[in-house]
Amino acid sequence: MTSTPKLRLGLPKGSLQETTGKLFALAGYQIGFSGRTYYPSIDDSEIECVLIRAQEMARYVQQGVMDCGITGLDWVLENGAKVDELADLVAPWPNYRPVRWVLAVKEGSPFRRVQDLEGRRIATEGVGLTRAYLEKHGVTAEVEFSWGATEVKPPILADAIVDITETGHGLRANELRELDTVLVTTPRFIANRGACADPWKRAKMERLVMLLRGAINAATRVGLMMNVRRKDLDAVVKLLPALATPTISALADESWVAVNTVVEERLVRELIPQLSQAGARGLVEYPLNKIVD
Amino acid sequence: MTSTPKLRLGLPKGSLQETTGKLFALAGYQIGFSGRTYYPSIDDSEIECVLIRAQEMARYVQQGVMDCGITGLDWVLENGAKVDELADLVAPWPNYRPVRWVLAVKEGSPFRRVQDLEGRRIATEGVGLTRAYLEKHGVTAEVEFSWGATEVKPPILADAIVDITETGHGLRANELRELDTVLVTTPRFIANRGACADPWKRAKMERLVMLLRGAINAATRVGLMMNVRRKDLDAVVKLLPALATPTISALADESWVAVNTVVEERLVRELIPQLSQAGARGLVEYPLNKIVD
Amino acid sequence: MTSTPKLRLGLPKGSLQETTGKLFALAGYQIGFSGRTYYPSIDDSEIECVLIRAQEMARYVQQGVMDCGITGLDWVLENGAKVDELADLVAPWPNYRPVRWVLAVKEGSPFRRVQDLEGRRIATEGVGLTRAYLEKHGVTAEVEFSWGATEVKPPILADAIVDITETGHGLRANELRELDTVLVTTPRFIANRGACADPWKRAKMERLVMLLRGAINAATRVGLMMNVRRKDLDAVVKLLPALATPTISALADESWVAVNTVVEERLVRELIPQLSQAGARGLVEYPLNKIVD
Amino acid sequence: MTSTPKLRLGLPKGSLQETTGKLFALAGYQIGFSGRTYYPSIDDSEIECVLIRAQEMARYVQQGVMDCGITGLDWVLENGAKVDELADLVAPWPNYRPVRWVLAVKEGSPFRRVQDLEGRRIATEGVGLTRAYLEKHGVTAEVEFSWGATEVKPPILADAIVDITETGHGLRANELRELDTVLVTTPRFIANRGACADPWKRAKMERLVMLLRGAINAATRVGLMMNVRRKDLDAVVKLLPALATPTISALADESWVAVNTVVEERLVRELIPQLSQAGARGLVEYPLNKIVD
Amino acid sequence: MTSTPKLRLGLPKGSLQETTGKLFALAGYQIGFSGRTYYPSIDDSEIECVLIRAQEMARYVQQGVMDCGITGLDWVLENGAKVDELADLVAPWPNYRPVRWVLAVKEGSPFRRVQDLEGRRIATEGVGLTRAYLEKHGVTAEVEFSWGATEVKPPILADAIVDITETGHGLRANELRELDTVLVTTPRFIANRGACADPWKRAKMERLVMLLRGAINAATRVGLMMNVRRKDLDAVVKLLPALATPTISALADESWVAVNTVVEERLVRELIPQLSQAGARGLVEYPLNKIVD
Amino acid sequence: MTSTPKLRLGLPKGSLQETTGKLFALAGYQIGFSGRTYYPSIDDSEIECVLIRAQEMARYVQQGVMDCGITGLDWVLENGAKVDELADLVAPWPNYRPVRWVLAVKEGSPFRRVQDLEGRRIATEGVGLTRAYLEKHGVTAEVEFSWGATEVKPPILADAIVDITETGHGLRANELRELDTVLVTTPRFIANRGACADPWKRAKMERLVMLLRGAINAATRVGLMMNVRRKDLDAVVKLLPALATPTISALADESWVAVNTVVEERLVRELIPQLSQAGARGLVEYPLNKIVD
Structure with missing residues (x-):
């Protein structure tokens, strides 16, 4: 063992x-x-x-x-x-989506660019990230480690913050304004x-x-199966995204073939009406567990 | 933008x-x-x-x-x-299932038909629906808007109610008896x-x-795949519901074909034993995301 | 009716x-x-x-x-x-997984085998099971019905217990030591x-x-679909578990075939890298609802 | 019975x-x-x-x-x-605290007084209250019954609302501005x-x-007990709110008396430092269940 | 130690x-x-x-x-x-309130007295209690240990039950009818x-x-304090429950006394209006932690 | 404003x-x-x-x-x-109770005293506290800031920790052994x-x-009221804790007095039996809101 x-x-x-x-x-x-x-x-x-x-x-x-x-x-x-x-x-x-670290200040504050923060106090959980960012921009400011609730610190407890946000909602809810994106992380x-x-x-x-x-x-793709008349096959295949190589199989009825492919789920809602119009019949979308090309 | x-x-x-x-x-x-x-x-x-x-x-x-x-x-x-x-x-x-608006009275009350409510008080959240229904039946009654908990009002706070129910459980739990269906809604x-x-x-x-x-x-259908000997194919296909056109594909072993079809989920529990008996092998049911005929 | x-x-x-x-x-x-x-x-x-x-x-x-x-x-x-x-x-x-009824005593207690419990008190919810087990081993002990929390009774309220466990975690958390398995149940x-x-x-x-x-x-199996060159087919099929009879269908491009099979989910993480190396392309794993052989 | x-x-x-x-x-x-x-x-x-x-x-x-x-x-x-x-x-x-029905509009909208709503749509759960209020001010507007979430209706679904608020927080959170108080209710x-x-x-x-x-x-009052030297009694009693008639009892030590009274809880935090300074000793505040004068 | x-x-x-x-x-x-x-x-x-x-x-x-x-x-x-x-x-x-073990049968069943259960099956968590009760009444029946949900067993899984109830609500909710009280327990x-x-x-x-x-x-009593004119004292004291010996203390104003007593909380709502009418003033009810006579 | x-x-x-x-x-x-x-x-x-x-x-x-x-x-x-x-x-x-910062190591580790940690890694949320403590003891070690879950770090992620504990339960649950108390805080x-x-x-x-x-x-004290015969007063008062000056008031019945005092709640369970034996009657304990001496 x-x-x-x-x-x-x-x-x-x-x-x-x-x-x-x-x-x-x-x-x-x-x-x-x-x-x-x-x-x-x-x-x-x-x-x-x-x-x-x-x-x-x-x-x-x-x-x-x-x-x-x-x-x-x-x-x-x-x-x-x-x-x-x-x-x-x-x-x-x-x-697991991308999130951003942003430099933000209170709405209504006079700071417009990172350069305006020269000599000011910036609160953040990412002291190292923030120092590297300031250095790159040639700005000297006091970076204080924040134990949490960073977004409520301006303007009383800090002049600016560097904090994480996915959608920006949290910043707006706290009446903060983004000055710059410091880092996009995944x-x-x-x-x-x-x-x-x-x-x-x-x-x-x-x-x-x-x-x-x-x-x-x-997680982002689905399977699509449909039956197509041989004469419509080219038109249907042309609609499918380039990277998907469809599997085309013979059917008992020789004037038809079955087409099976994998596409990004976000494209399906555009694709289905087009495929239908191009002659696809019995169109079925089904879920997948894993895809290894 | x-x-x-x-x-x-x-x-x-x-x-x-x-x-x-x-x-x-x-x-x-x-x-x-x-x-x-x-x-x-x-x-x-x-x-x-x-x-x-x-x-x-x-x-x-x-x-x-x-x-x-x-x-x-x-x-x-x-x-x-x-x-x-x-x-x-x-x-x-x-x-999202159909629900019914019903006219109901307390169990044990003397009202048997909508006509028995002539001159009585009816509580409901659907004042307009109820008035239209009464008018259609030639009945005149006082329709009072109910702010909620309508089902507990008879017999003290109202003589009858017009209220929504999916299964009728709520009515029975409150010891109400349905007189009539006013409307089926979806x-x-x-x-x-x-x-x-x-x-x-x-x-x-x-x-x-x-x-x-x-x-x-x-949401109400599933995919069914199975392998069938060519000689059993007719018997198998005959069992499948009429509206489903199965996709029949050739297999490497030419004495067999693969059958792939979409059926209503509620039929599967009857269908599977029959298909099995008719010669279907490797029968697999799988879920679907979307179906566009 | x-x-x-x-x-x-x-x-x-x-x-x-x-x-x-x-x-x-x-x-x-x-x-x-x-x-x-x-x-x-x-x-x-x-x-x-x-x-x-x-x-x-x-x-x-x-x-x-x-x-x-x-x-x-x-x-x-x-x-x-x-x-x-x-x-x-x-x-x-x-x-729904197998669980075991075990004979257990307090860690540090002198009991090593069921025979050491001769004349002792054993608490259990399964009085009949325990008596049958003791009889089989020729041991005479007092078996007391336990209304619950059996695992905390040793050493004060009982000398040993016969209790149910799936992983043994609960026993260890209560500082109990297993002496024997009385029964495996499903x-x-x-x-x-x-x-x-x-x-x-x-x-x-x-x-x-x-x-x-x-x-x-x-619940324990998944579908696997892949495309394979005819020349690689033998190597790919040989990797598939014996009991799975794959469905091999012809493709429009005659040098390729499609392989569709059902395998145990727990094998997939070993299988996928091997299939990929043997020439399987467009490998897709998908979920199943029911399987009837 | x-x-x-x-x-x-x-x-x-x-x-x-x-x-x-x-x-x-x-x-x-x-x-x-x-x-x-x-x-x-x-x-x-x-x-x-x-x-x-x-x-x-x-x-x-x-x-x-x-x-x-x-x-x-x-x-x-x-x-x-x-x-x-x-x-x-x-x-x-x-x-159980007082709450207000207020007439409110979206921040930034041009409406300043009830008169500005002439001919506009007002959403409210209190259609009767609102009509009476408008009539009193000589304003004609369309009053629509609101089934809930009234505060989010301006400016798309209504021009103004008449809604209930205790602190005004909810209005501000929805970026509404009060024009007038329609009613204070308890x-x-x-x-x-x-x-x-x-x-x-x-x-x-x-x-x-x-x-x-x-x-x-x-619920809004507490009991206060303290010991006071007879010579300080007048000064202490004078500090007590007029409506409270204190109970003054003799003590074994005749140079002291005990004072027991009921005061509003909200006054206690001002009163205690003053009583202490005026000579009250062993000051104890205790809770009450009921007071009937 | x-x-x-x-x-x-x-x-x-x-x-x-x-x-x-x-x-x-x-x-x-x-x-x-x-x-x-x-x-x-x-x-x-x-x-x-x-x-x-x-x-x-x-x-x-x-x-x-x-x-x-x-x-x-x-x-x-x-x-x-x-x-x-x-x-x-x-x-x-x-x-901690008294609860009863009762013998109960399904509403509509023919059993009226314990004697009607001769030879029948009774489900209960209190097998010993039930056997003792049946013996006392000279009835022989099969008493089966119930692992729970006893109240839903009649009429399918048992003819009668002996189960615990505080208010009888649970019995009625399961459409059971009490035949007898077997035991009152605290x-x-x-x-x-x-x-x-x-x-x-x-x-x-x-x-x-x-x-x-x-x-x-x-937990069931409260303190009552009030001031009373000496001339009203007898009338007030007479209203107080016999077992409460009130503490009567002298006040600075010699025509008044303070009365302090302990009474059962459930009597207060009757007592307060009577005391008020008999001349008690500044009546205050306050909570207690412990009472040792 | x-x-x-x-x-x-x-x-x-x-x-x-x-x-x-x-x-x-x-x-x-x-x-x-x-x-x-x-x-x-x-x-x-x-x-x-x-x-x-x-x-x-x-x-x-x-x-x-x-x-x-x-x-x-x-x-x-x-x-x-x-x-x-x-x-x-x-x-x-x-x-709000006192809590301790302690130096702790894994049970079974060889460290016995702070001096044994010379050159080791210590994880803590209190880097400053820990450095000051080590300096006082003349020990040099690497102090790493811990973002949380400090108590699970030994022995893999750290050799020792300095962490907060109220009762020591958390340490024992993680199989840690205290070496020393670094600080008691309130x-x-x-x-x-x-x-x-x-x-x-x-x-x-x-x-x-x-x-x-x-x-x-x-929060830690209660009021005690009791009636005492004048002849028993000295014995009763002697039992009361020294710092509590009881208020003794005259009663209408001149052979009795009322005693009212404030004592620490934790003493009451010893005091009440003694007071009862010394002649206190109608002993009542009641809650307090505030005490200012």
Whole structure:
């Protein structure tokens, strides 16, 4: 039992956790987040999981305490961590969509550009990100670590903030105005450099990443099946998006063929009326679990 | 940005809201009901949504404040609204099933027919519906608007009620007896008559209705795939419901064919044992997202 | 109406109830557990349901009060019930997985084998199971019925317990040590012997069991579709699990074929990388509702 | 049993209900709002309770269906009901504080005074109140009944609204601006005129009102006890609010007296430092249940 | 530490638990029911608590595993336990009020008296209680242990039941009719007979019982203070319930006295109007924590 | 309006918030924490409140952004803030009791004393506190800021931690062993030094602190009233705790006196049996709101 090699995988505690668990389930791995433990079970005896805050993940992956982990690009940069990125896991799910760190000030305040904040106080949970950003713009300001509720600090407790937002709703609700985007971040699969150099760990991580991507691909796509007269086939196939190679199969009735393909779900609502008009019949859309090209 | 034409769509606030959101998601539209706003977002820049009570929807669609909306037939009639109906959206989901407005009295009361209520007090949320119904039957009674909890009013606060019921459970739980069905109602897609006359709005609404119907169709049907020996094919196909045209494809083993079809889910539990007996093998039922014939 | 024959079906109240409802839904039957009633509705006019505690089910099936029912093997044995078992419904869902009755003592206690409990007090909800087990091992001990919270009784309120566990977590959390497994139990479909002798009831129960099994089969399997060059077909097919007979269909492009098969979901994460390497393209995994071989 | 005279008391269903239950409990009456019944129990065999919507209460009290009831002044006026008011039950509890019906428009709209709404559409749940108010100001406008969510209707669905607000927060959150206060309302104990003329019912209602008022009085007041040297007594007593007649009792140590009084809780935080400075010692504040002067 | 004598106190797990915790808090003992532990903490180093199901309490107290405990009289009798009862803790709180075990049958069934159940099946959680009751009435019937939901068993799963009820609501909701009361039960403080013979344990239990009773007394009573002219004193005192000895203190104004007394809360609503009429002024009701006469 | 002087008061966001709101309510101030605002309302027009994280409070009070605030001693020290402490608000309520920062390591680890951690990694939210503590003990170690879940870090993610604990339960649940107490902390009322020098602000803060303390005093004490024969008075009074000066009042019956006093609630359960034995009669314990000596 002790001789099995193990991949130590850091899973993000907090806002990314729930979606991460669902992503692994879609990819074929059952993770058991039971109650309070920080050592979730996984149904793969070659993997050991540890729950780690997204903010601290890159630090522990760099140190080699973990072989790999999932965390946001923002916290990789905030920690200045020297790790390898094996995949961008951006996906259309809660907390897996792109989010932005923005520089914002109170509506009605006189600040218009980052340069106007010279000498001012900026509150943020991302002190490192903010300092790097200010330096790039040649601005000197006091950056204070914020323990939370950053968005309510201007104008009394800070002159400006650098904070995270997905849609901008939270900023507007607090009557803040964006000055600039500091960073766009998405979840990443990161790996320790030593682990990448180990052939067994490298192969293990690559298979895992292939399945995670297969699940993410399926989340945004659907299957489409339809019957088409041979004479209409060209017109129908021409409507299908270029990257989808449709599977065309013979039917018992030789004047018809069946067309089966995979398309992005967001295109379907435009595509269906067009296919129908081009002669597709018995058009059926069905869900997918995984797609590996 | 301001030059994009827009379709103003009223979504029903209240009991129909949650299912309406799911219906649109199935049809391919993401509606964001965020917290308290009455202006939900939708991922189609050509549509603007407003949440409106089902009771008031037809009024605002008639006035042209909205181009179209979803509400029950009951409230269209209650308002006497002059609007066009583009689709009956009846579906096997909560609050989208048919519901009835019934005339009911207390168990043990002497009223047997609507005529027995001459001169009596009837409480209802649908004052207009009730008056029209009484008039049709030549009965004169006092119709009082009820602010809610109508079903507990007889016999103290009213002699009879006209109230909504899906299964009749609520009536029996309150020891009420139905005298008559006043109206059967289902959710409808209604449109302003001016909007129907505008070609762009008309086409936009028709595509939307096609996708909503495609999703409703898929909700009650499933796909069935099976392999069949050529010699058994006729027997198998004969078992399939008439309206389903099965797709029959050639297999590598030429003595077999694959049969793929769509059937109503409620028939499957009878069909599967019969198909199995007729020679179908490797019978698989799978879910569908949309069906457009 | 009174002349329709009816199958009286006992559904298990308690921990098995929720999953049982979902299993029937997957099999195509809608059961309505409305609030407090013990007579759930079912959308099959030939079946009447009654909610009965799993502990009492076998008693009422044996007596013929019920024609059939679902309960654990443990309670069939505890009651010593003379009933027929038509199916083992073990499934990968909450409370439908195998669970064990174990003999356990406090960590640090001197008991090592069941024989060490001679003359001691054992608390359990399964007094009959425990007595049968002790008898088989030739041990005499006092078996006390426990009204609950059995796992906290050692060492003050009992010397040992016989209690149910799925993963052993609960035992360890209470610092208990397993001495032996008394019984492994799973949910069973049991039938009254008289009902089995009645042809109509027998056929009705067999169709029901076929659909329940079809749904359970689908819960652990998925569909896989892929396109393969004819020259790679043998290599690809060889990778597929033996019991899956793939459906191979001709494509318009004659140098390719489409392969469609059903595999156990737990194998997919190993299979996909191998299929990809063997030449499978456009690999798609999709969900299934029912499988009947 | 049937010969006991009964007082039929209407209790307000909805926002006033919970506080009404607590008020009766403080007054010494236990009302049992069990689940779904509209006929709550009360531990006084001479009273029968019915839950009635606040909007409909005055109608049923006027008709004599109820002898008395609790509802807001607003709904008494909206119904134009001819009933007697026995008490204003305003109290510092949720929904028992004064609330205002206000005329409001969207921020940024051109309307400044009620007169600017001539010919416009006003949405409100209080159609009668609003019409009376407009008439008083000589304004003609279209008043539309609103089924709810009135505050989100301007500017699309209405030009102005007449709606209820306690603090004005809700209006500001919806970016509405108040033009005028239409009515200030508080909960009232109302009685049918015939019931008031019945000596037994009259006396019963008056005792009930005395206890309800005793409980309301106690909710805003506290007891204060302190010891004072006889020489400081005048200075201390002078600080006490005029309406409180303190009880001054002799102590074993004759140079001291004990002072016990009742004061409004909101004054205590100013009073305690002053009393302490004037020589009060061992100052203790304690809670009260009822106060009847 | 090990030399401190300890009183082992069993606290009832289940329906009595929450109120028991509050009763001890009122008596001055803080019990910490933290999450899942069955060994609650108590802020008295001379007491050790164990949570035990009410059904099993008497068994463990009789065996001396516990020195004392709180459980219902019903379970003392069901177990036929030989223990001493130190107090009846009946109190006006949830689950501490008297409850009845009743014999009940389905409405409409032919059974009128216990004698009609000769040879029938009776389901109950109190098998011992029921057998003793039947024996007393000379009736022979089959008594089956019920694992729960006893009230829904007639008429299909049992002919009659013996079940617990506080108000009878549950019986009526299940359309059951009471035939007889089998037992009235209240919570009791029971003690092991050996523990009662130990002077230290005896004294410890008696002080504990005194404080529990002091808290229960206060729960149903309130303090009343009022000022009365000396000439009205007799009339006022005569109105006070006999068992309350009022404290009459001299006031600075010698023509008045202050009267302070304790009365049952349920009498207050009758008393206050009478006292007011007899000349009591500045009448104040205030809450109490404990009363020890 | 602008000329009213204002006291800017920081209220602690987070674990202290709820109890702080209740403390102010007991002291006579209603704070309105409505939903999401960070500027709670308070019913004193001379005070302005801001919600601030306990960790940041001292920083903003030192800077003069706030005049005063409530936060833990720990965060005052962590920030090294130069502020005045006006009161220790320790109280027997959730999060207002003393809590400890402790140095802890994994059970079974070789570390016994702080000196054993030389060169090791210590994770903590209190980096400043920990560095000061290590320096005092002459130990050099790497102190890493922990974003949370500190207690699960040993032994993988850290060698030791410095973390907060009230009872030690959390440490034991995570199998940690305490090496030392780093700090005992309680909530403090802190003030800006400039604000203390302003007479109006100083007086305002002192009155506020007097009322907060009055409420805290009452939370742990109760009133006791009893009647005593003059001949037993000395014996009774001798039992009362020294600091309580009882109020002894004359009764109409001159052989008795009434004794009224305030005692700590935790002493009552010992006191009542003794007072009863010494001759106290009609002993009544009652609750208090505030106590100012």
